[in-house]
Amino acid sequence: MKNIGKSIAIVMAVVFASCTKYGYIDGGTANGIHDCTMWEYFQTDSYNWDSTIIMIEHAGLKSLFDGTGEHKQITFFGLTSPSIRRYLLENGYDRVTDIPEGKCKDILQKLVVPRRLILKNIPFGNRVNRGGAEFTEYDGMTCPALRGELFLWTFRQTYEGVQQAGAVVLNLASRNVQGARNEVIASSDIQTTTGVVHSLNYDFKFRNF
Numbered sequence: 001m002k003n004i005g006k007s008i009a010i011v012m013a014v015v016f017a018s019c020t021k022y023g024y025i026d027g028g029t030a031n032g033i034h035d036c037t038m039w040e041y042f043q044t045d046s047y048n049w050d051s052t053i054i055m056i057e058h059a060g061l062k063s064l065f066d067g068t069g070e071h072k073q074i075t076f077f078g079l080t081s082p083s084i085r086r087y088l089l090e091n092g093y094d095r096v097t098d099i100p101e102g103k104c105k106d107i108l109q110k111l112v113v114p115r116r117l118i119l120k121n122i123p124f125g126n127r128v129n130r131g132g133a134e135f136t137e138y139d140g141m142t143c144p145a146l147r148g149e150l151f152l153w154t155f156r157q158t159y160e161g162v163q164q165a166g167a168v169v170l171n172l173a174s175r176n177v178q179g180a181r182n183e184v185i186a187s188s189d190i191q192t193t194t195g196v197v198h199s200l201n202y203d204f205k206f207r208n209f
Helices: 002-018 038-042 046-058 062-066 081-091 101-110
Strands: 074-078 125-131 134-139 141-144 149-156 168-174 183-192 195-200
Touching (some): 038 046, 038 062, 038 183, 046 101, 062 074
Antiparallel strands (some): 125 134, 149 168, 168 183, 183 195
């Protein structure tokens, strides 16, 4: 039994060394390169991704994230488990699998770009509310998702009172919904062998996409 326990411990150590645990930073940037698929990466952080994993499987989209499907490299604007759990509460669902399969597929595909995009690929820009549901987009980039279209932009934060001296922050907005709010990426450039994850803030709401 001691030998079995020791073997399991060694295997687990190897797995977690090759696919580092994701440290969620609310409002910050977590850069990391992980020598595993995006699907394997999700397994390393149950708090942030356990409900996401269930949603992906329920939608029949696992091959999109494990690299066995049509798209070998993707960018996923990561919908986290806390956001999914809030959606369940707001809509009277008990389990992720209670959400209609089509709804799960729809929201996930709207958050996947079928190519690899890291922070430095996305230009500086802005999206300014002009009142009501009217927004004006400046610079940035328009990017087709698997379903619909996204507007992406970055900006450099203020640091210790000095403008343009802080971290570069990634933002996105859906172009599928009129008046959709701006979404802030909490952790960016999480790189795996099958693509890049940019994790959305916990306050992400489905209705904005």
